[in-house]
Amino acid sequence: MNRSASAATTAPEEITSPGLDGIPRQRERCPGPVxxxxxxxxxxxxxxxxxxxxxxxxxPWRLLPTPTGTPFTFGYAAVLTLTSLLAQYADPSLxxxxxxxxxxxxxxxxxxxxxxLVASALxxxxxxxxxxxxxxxxxxxxxxxxxxxxxxxxxxLLGHVVATLATEVPVAFSVLAGQLPDSSLHRLDYGISFGxxxxxxxxxxxxxxWLRWLVLAGFGGMLVDDLIAFTDPxxxxxxxxxxxxxVATWPLVRRWRRPVSN
Numbered sequence: 001m002n003r004s005a006s007a008a009t010t011a012p013e014e015i016t017s018p019g020l021d022g023i024p025r026q027r028e029r030c031p032g033p034v035x036x037x038x039x040x041x042x043x044x045x046x047x048x049x050x051x052x053x054x055x056x057x058x059x060p061w062r063l064l065p066t067p068t069g070t071p072f073t074f075g076y077a078a079v080l081t082l083t084s085l086l087a088q089y090a091d092p093s094l095x096x097x098x099x100x101x102x103x104x105x106x107x108x109x110x111x112x113x114x115x116x117l118v119a120s121a122l123x124x125x126x127x128x129x130x131x132x133x134x135x136x137x138x139x140x141x142x143x144x145x146x147x148x149x150x151x152x153x154x155x156x157l158l159g160h161v162v163a164t165l166a167t168e169v170p171v172a173f174s175v176l177a178g179q180l181p182d183s184s185l186h187r188l189d190y191g192i193s194f195g196x197x198x199x200x201x202x203x204x205x206x207x208x209x210w211l212r213w214l215v216l217a218g219f220g221g222m223l224v225d226d227l228i229a230f231t232d233p234x235x236x237x238x239x240x241x242x243x244x245x246x247v248a249t250w251p252l253v254r255r256w257r258r259p260v261s262n
Contacts (some may be wrong), residue, residue, distance in 0.1 A: 035197040065141045066245070072149035073140040080192070081134070084128035099123065099190055104164045106172045121160055132193045137198060140208035143203045147256040152199070155249055159198020163242040164189070167234045194242040197223070201246020202253050219243065 065074035087095050092170060101108075104121035124133050144152040171187065174180040197219075205214045222244060227236040 070144040102190050104189045105187045120190040124192045139199045146176040155202045156195035159242040159245045160195035163194040163238040167238040195241045197242035199241040202249045205250035
């Protein structure tokens with residue numbers, strides 16, 4: 001046997017690529033062992049890749065309500081938009097009369113409590129561009145995505161109703177005791193701020209600890225600053241109470257929490 005001919009048939013350098021005649025095919029490389037340092041580097045980069053993946057999935061439009069994802073917030077926002085446009089463009093005397101009849105003052109609460117508690121929550125004090133209107137959209141959307149529509153409505157109504165009664169009942173007793181004039185029974189009081197404050201408190205319980213206390217310190221500090229200004233102390237106390245009501249719901253909202261839908 002011709003040894004040179006046999007060697008020529010087995011040498012890998014002489015095996016040509018099937019697609020390009022005359023060009024030797026590159027040798028196959030065997031994978032070498034994975035060094036411990038490389039393995040640790042890959043493991044360390046996994047959390048970073050995971051974080052980048054989560055950032056890539058962020059959708060800014062999810063901060064706003066949608067008919068299917070957050071039906072309570074979306075429907076309620078539509079109603080508030082209509083009443084805000086009415087308040088801006090309708091006759092001022094008509095709007096003044098509607099506000100008076102929607103007010104949760106002592107006189108109206110004594111006569112038709114259910115009607116005024118609902119009607120007072122159909123208006124935004126300060127208009128559609130007020131901080132509480134913006135807070136309503138962002139906070140209730142986030143809360144509803146985490147605990148559902150009915151439970152979000154329950155948290156909002158709990159803050160709205162309890163804080164309203166807690167601020168108006170003392171007014172009634174003060175009038176009876178002669179410490180306040182009878183005109184205090186007709187104090188104009190309407191808006192969504194108590195419900196929003198309670199929703200902020202409830203939502204904070206679903207955040208990580210550092211973000212939770214940051215939100216409570218920021219929002220609570222704003223409420224305390226308003227109270228110190230003493231422009232409307234009854235309403236300012238009501239905001240702090242509503243925030244506390246939201247915080248008190250933490251055990252419930254944490255039990256109700258569900259994965260955020262896409």
